[in-house]
Amino acid sequence: MAHSPPRGRFITLEGGEGAGKSTQVQILADVLRQHGIDVVTTREPGGAPGADILRSMLLSGEIAWAPQAETLLHFAARAEHVAKTIRPALARGAWVLCDRYFDSTLVYQGYALGGNPVQIETLSKMIGMMPDLTIILDVAVETTQARLAARGAAADRYERLGAPFFTKVRDGFLQVAIDNPERCVVVDANQHLSLVSALMFTACLDKFVELT
């Protein structure tokens, strides 16, 4: 009888802008590949053709979405992403590293922008694809601002809201970690890049016996 491969692992990276998520996703992917793991890296909003169209609609700034519309568009993109990219990759045994996922909707559209967290949790349950591990890269607001200033790009809609907004986002992610201790690990991302990478891999070692 043919055996299907064991389901892969689903790891999400969360945190505010400039926390280092996109940088660290690539580093962790390389480390896991060195352990012989088939790794798929992806990000939200986006990660599938339809979801990428929704990403540009959400982030271009062309439309000031009504708050509920914005939340629903994030979930529409996520439903596509899960169906077309995440679920098939996990089914063939790959590990999926995802730069932002539903905790970002809870924190941005919920805690920071005043949306209803209970409704957002309900939509997350509807999607039904729970991460095995969520690594929250925590940075001080001053670190966020310094990294964004060094990048030199024009300020986006959230950056223009400044320190009070970054503080709400940071506190929101820390609350997610408190509420979900079984899947969340907070990593101090103010530290040197290589130390942050090492702490992230340690979190994976602690969680996944197949790495030991």
Ligand code: Z5A
């Ligand atoms: N959003 C939402 O509202 N609701 C949702 O449900 C979802 C998303 C899924 C996506 O923007 C936006 O969508 C996001 C939230 C919203 N907007 N905001 N805020 P994006 O994809 O364009 O941006 P981002 O996700 O915020 O990524 P980012 O700003 O690029 O940050 P990052 O990926 O965490 O950081 P990075 O690019 O890896 O690093 C930033 C810089 O810092 C870079 O120059 C690095 O070299 C440097 N860096 C990184 N780590 C270190 C360390 N440890 N030391 C020194 N320097 C470092």
